[in-house]
Amino acid sequence: MTDINAVWSSLKREDCGSLPSKLMVKTLPLKKDAKPNKNKKQQIIALRQQTQPVFDIDSFTSSVGVAPIQATDASEAKEGETLADNLSELVVEFSAWNYDSDDEEDEETLSSPDKKTLRTERLASALKNNSIALQIESLSKLNNIIKSLLCHHCSDNKLEIQALMNTCGKALFQLVGCQQSGKIRSLTLECIQSLLLANIDLARHLPYLIPSLVARYTPCGYDKEMEVFVENQQVHDFFRRGGASNRQDRDGLISQVDFHVIFEPNEETRLALCRTVKCLVDSIMEVNATEMLEPYYADLIMSLQTNLKDPFPEVKIAASQLLSQLLQISSFESGAKYFATGVARAVLPNCRSRNTSVIIAAMGLLKASITVPDRAKAKGAGSAAIADLVGFKADNTIPIAAFYDSQYAVSVNILAELSSHRNPRVRLCCCNMLQSLLVDLPDRYDHEQRLLPYVLLFINDAAADVQAAALACIDKCGEQYERDHADELTERRQLGVDGEDTIDYNFGLPKPFTCRPSLGARLFVRNNTSRFFLTLLGELTNWRAETRLRSAELLLILTVFCEEHLTKDFHSTLNNVAKAIDVELSTCQEHEHLQVMDQIEQVLRLMAKFVHPATYLRLLRPRMIDDSFPLQHSFVVIFATLILGTSFHRLSPHWIELLSLISSPRLIGAFAGSKMRVDGLKALRSLCDRTSGKNAEILVAHHINSDNELSQALSNSIDSVEELLMDSEDENVRTLCKECLNQLQVLSKRIDCRDKPI
Numbered sequence: 001m002t003d004i005n006a007v008w009s010s011l012k013r014e015d016c017g018s019l020p021s022k023l024m025v026k027t028l029p030l031k032k033d034a035k036p037n038k039n040k041k042q043q044i045i046a047l048r049q050q051t052q053p054v055f056d057i058d059s060f061t062s063s064v065g066v067a068p069i070q071a072t073d074a075s076e077a078k079e080g081e082t083l084a085d086n087l088s089e090l091v092v093e094f095s096a097w098n099y100d101s102d103d104e105e106d107e108e109t110l111s112s113p114d115k116k117t118l119r120t121e122r123l124a125s126a127l128k129n130n131s132i133a134l135q136i137e138s139l140s141k142l143n144n145i146i147k148s149l150l151c152h153h154c155s156d157n158k159l160e161i162q163a164l165m166n167t168c169g170k171a172l173f174q175l176v177g178c179q180q181s182g183k184i185r186s187l188t189l190e191c192i193q194s195l196l197l198a199n200i201d202l203a204r205h206l207p208y209l210i211p212s213l214v215a216r217y218t219p220c221g222y223d224k225e226m227e228v229f230v231e232n233q234q235v236h237d238f239f240r241r242g243g244a245s246n247r248q249d250r251d252g253l254i255s256q257v258d259f260h261v262i263f264e265p266n267e268e269t270r271l272a273l274c275r276t277v278k279c280l281v282d283s284i285m286e287v288n289a290t291e292m293l294e295p296y297y298a299d300l301i302m303s304l305q306t307n308l309k310d311p312f313p314e315v316k317i318a319a320s321q322l323l324s325q326l327l328q329i330s331s332f333e334s335g336a337k338y339f340a341t342g343v344a345r346a347v348l349p350n351c352r353s354r355n356t357s358v359i360i361a362a363m364g365l366l367k368a369s370i371t372v373p374d375r376a377k378a379k380g381a382g383s384a385a386i387a388d389l390v391g392f393k394a395d396n397t398i399p400i401a402a403f404y405d406s407q408y409a410v411s412v413n414i415l416a417e418l419s420s421h422r423n424p425r426v427r428l429c430c431c432n433m434l435q436s437l438l439v440d441l442p443d444r445y446d447h448e449q450r451l452l453p454y455v456l457l458f459i460n461d462a463a464a465d466v467q468a469a470a471l472a473c474i475d476k477c478g479e480q481y482e483r484d485h486a487d488e489l490t491e492r493r494q495l496g497v498d499g500e501d502t503i504d505y506n507f508g509l510p511k512p513f514t515c516r517p518s519l520g521a522r523l524f525v526r527n528n529t530s531r532f533f534l535t536l537l538g539e540l541t542n543w544r545a546e547t548r549l550r551s552a553e554l555l556l557i558l559t560v561f562c563e564e565h566l567t568k569d570f571h572s573t574l575n576n577v578a579k580a581i582d583v584e585l586s587t588c589q590e591h592e593h594l595q596v597m598d599q600i601e602q603v604l605r606l607m608a609k610f611v612h613p614a615t616y617l618r619l620l621r622p623r624m625i626d627d628s629f630p631l632q633h634s635f636v637v638i639f640a641t642l643i644l645g646t647s648f649h650r651l652s653p654h655w656i657e658l659l660s661l662i663s664s665p666r667l668i669g670a671f672a673g674s675k676m677r678v679d680g681l682k683a684l685r686s687l688c689d690r691t692s693g694k695n696a697e698i699l700v701a702h703h704i705n706s707d708n709e710l711s712q713a714l715s716n717s718i719d720s721v722e723e724l725l726m727d728s729e730d731e732n733v734r735t736l737c738k739e740c741l742n743q744l745q746v747l748s749k750r751i752d753c754r755d756k757p758i
Contacts, residue, residue: 116160117163117167120163120164120167121167123142123168124167124168124171126138127168127171127172128171128174132184135178135181136184136187139175139184139187139188139191140187142164142172142191143191145164146161146164146194146195146198149161149198150194150197150198158200161200162198162200164195165195165200165205166204169195169205169208169209170208172191172195173205173212174212175188176188176189176192176212176213176215176216177215182266182269186266186269186272189269189272189276190272192209192276193272193276196276196279196280196282196283197279199283199287202283202284203289203292206292209280210299213273213277213280213303214296214299214303216263217263217273217303217306218262218263218306220306221233221302222302222339223236226240226247227384228247228248228249228342229306229346230248231248239401243400244400244401244405244408245401246401246407246408249342249345249348250349252309253348253352253412253414254407254410262310262311267314267315270307270315271312271318274304274315274318274319274322277300277304277322278318278322278325281293281325290331291331294332297326297332298339301323301326302339304319304323305323305343305346308320308323308347308349308350308362309349313355313357316350316353316355316358316361316362317357320350320361320365321361321364321365323343323347323369324365324368327339327365327369327372333372333373336369336372336381337372337373340369340374340382341369341381341382341385343369343382344365344382344388344389345385345388347365347366347369348362348389348414351417351418356426359418359421359426359429360426360429363418363426363429364429366385367436367437369382370382370385370441371436371440371441378442379442379443380442380443383441383446386437386450386451389415390413390414390415390450390451391412391413391414391415392411393411415430419457420457424461424463424466427463428463428465428469430458431458431470434451434454434455434473435455435472435473435476438452438476439473448528449531452525452528452529453536455470455473455474456525456558456561457550457553457554457557459471459512459557460510460553460554460557474517474521474525475521477520477521477524478517478519478520478522480520480524481520481521481524482520485523489520489523493519499563499564502647502649503564503609503610503647505563508606508645509560509606510560510602517561522563525558525562526561526562526565529558529561533558533569534572536554537555537577540552540555540576540577540579540600541576541579541580541583545596548583548584549595549596552596552600552603556603556606559606559610560606563610564610567610567611570619571619573607574616574619574620574623574635574638577638578623578634578638579631580600581634581637581638582631582634584596584597584600585597601641604638604642605641605642605644605645608641608643608645609646611642612650613642613651613653613654613658614654616639616642617654617657617658620635621661623635624666625661625667633675633676636676636679636680636683637679637682637683639662639683640682643683643686644690648691648699651690652698652699653702655687655702658687659684659687659713659717662680662684662717663684663721664720667679668680668681668720668724669720670723670724674733677724677733678732678733678736681721681724681733681736681740682736684717684736684740685739685740685743688743688744688747689743691743691747692743696747710751714744718741718745721740721741725737725738725741
């Protein structure tokens with residue numbers, strides 16, 4: 001009978017030989033492109049067969065003694081170790097690539113669709129792996145696969161991309177928030193963008209995709225009562241209680257944002273987030289399935305508006321364009337109406353950016369948010385932000401925080417900065433935005449007087465395309481006014497109540513006007529001028545020369561549209577213009593290059609075309625003769641300029657009165673000041689210049705029944721000028737006197753010749 005102990009010890013020795021202790025310990029240096037082949041697979045199968053423990057009871061029954069068994073065990077153990085080392089090398093090589101040695105054999109037994117499914121499942125499992133290197137490699141492989149499928153447009157490729165999305169979607173969405181590697185996040189967003197471009201079915205994936213994207217944005221809230229977005233609720237509550245704090249949407253208007261938190265540190269990844277959301281919106285819009293985005297509309301708006309404060313300009317531009325697109329989708333009109341004012345206020349700081357592209361994108365978003373229709377109230381849902389755009393602040397109202405910090409009392413007129421921006425692209429975009437607000441806004445009547453001055457400023461712009469856009473805007477507003485007031489305009493045209501026949505309205509117009517504006521445009525501007533006209537006159541004496549110049553330019557444009565209707569405020573106009581002339585005469589050496597005085601004189605000459613001489617003569621006489629009246633010399637300059645602009649057939653009935661006023665001793669006498677005498681002589685020369693040529697015959701014919709008065713006035717004027725010529729030693733005065741004497745004497749001789757009998 002065989003010894004059972006010998007059998008048991010033999011079994012243990014064979015087990016030790018089949019399970020070497022070095023298994024799976026030795027690692028091999030692998031090349032990146034190394035892959036297992038069929039030869040190594042066959043070696044593994046052979047090694048597995050050789051290392052299988054085989055028990056033969058007959059071999060043990062014939063064995064006698066222990067020594068031979070020990071010798072056999074030693075040789076078997078050595079051979080087993082060699083086989084185990086080879087096996088460990090191959091197994092480690094396969095395990096490093098997450099490769100199953102039986103996968104290729106399994107694929108050979110499967111059909112082609114099943115092979116693709118199996119490979120997709122392997123790719124999804126690799127994306128869930130904790131190895132960063134393996135995740136990056138899997139993402140790169142997935143992106144290449146998707147791009148190769150997108151290159152060939154066919155239904156089968158679209159089905160394969162759909163299968164990739166269904167299998168790998170959740171794993172991809174989880175990697176959007178990967179904190180270990182920024183490269184993983186960027187590759188993940190690139191893969192998602194490629195999947196979205198295929199226009200596949202996204203219904204089952206939106207509940208996972210959108211929250212993963214929104215989680216990478218700064219969290220914020222929305223105060224509907226104040227219509228502002230809130231990032232720091234504690235600071236906002238402090239502001240609402242009356243604390244010394246600024247409203248959060250105004251942060252960035254004067255200083256940089258203090259508490260804007262950025263979750264994603266990589267700028268390019270933040271830009272990729274915006275582009276991913278845009279791909280999502282475009283994909284859903286292309287298949288006309290906007291109702292799928294409705295549950296997530298508020299999350300998208302609140303997340304994207306945080307990018308408006310991003311320090312990276314490209315992110316601001318992308319976010320502005322995407323928000324404009326979302327606000328203009330008709331299916332989301334109710335949601336856009338809810339956030340319109342808040343978005344408009346949030347984008348205002350970007351309108352003061354140094355980057356031109358950021359400003360243009362911000363104005364596009366501002367226009368889109370203000371013009372969101374509120375059909376129930378027949379207004380623009382974001383029109384309340386227009387007051388913030390122009391920096392409106394109620395009179396006698398000071399914020400509580402202004403008592404603690406002066407910057408809280410500052411209001412910024414952003415629209416004024418945009419209208420005077422040095423880049424013509426910005427000015428053109430601003431003009432187009434104003435045209436949209438003045439034409440398309442349902443409640444435009446409440447804002448016309450605030451927005452119209454800036455459109456009128458663009459008419460005098462240096463860029464020709466900006467001028468053309470401004471004139472086109474005024475024409476469209478005029479057409480709209482004609483449609484809204486058809487009865488009034490029909491009556492005016494039928495009765496011919498449209499100016500005087502004695503005025504040539506197409507002559508002497510400043511550039512870029514080539515003809516008289518349309519009736520609707522003139523009435524539109526006149527009806528909206530009264531609110532800011534006096535303020536404009538006050539700006540003529542502003543301490544900044546550039547402001548005075550722009551005020552004079554705007555006044556010139558208003559004169560073209562208002563025409564004779566300026567007479568109702570002409571007394572205020574004269575006083576303010578006199579102050580402006582006094583300022584320019586005192587600072588002409590400092591700001592001569594701006595030529596503000598030339599602009600004011602052009603305004604006066606154009607006004608004289610529409611204002612009757614009897615009107616300004618009655619207003620100027622007491623101001624010119626009274627020595628105690630301030631700015632006397634400024635009124636003399638105004639008088640001389642008005643004479644040059646008045647048509648002679650309107651001037652001739654008052655010529656004797658005008659000549660007597662100018663040649664009075666109070667203006668050119670010995671007791672008048674030196675500046676006063678020079679200004680008086682210039683005015684007299686202007687009057688004499690107007691009587692040269694055919695105008696002299698018109699003057700004589702008009703006063704044919706009052707020759708004595710005309711002759712007496714000429715004689716008195718000649719005596720005054722001769723007396724001044726004899727007494728004065730100033731060469732400038734003497735030169736002006738000689739010029740005036742020559743013209744007066746010529747006119748006097750012509751009258752005397754007419755009186756002599758033939």
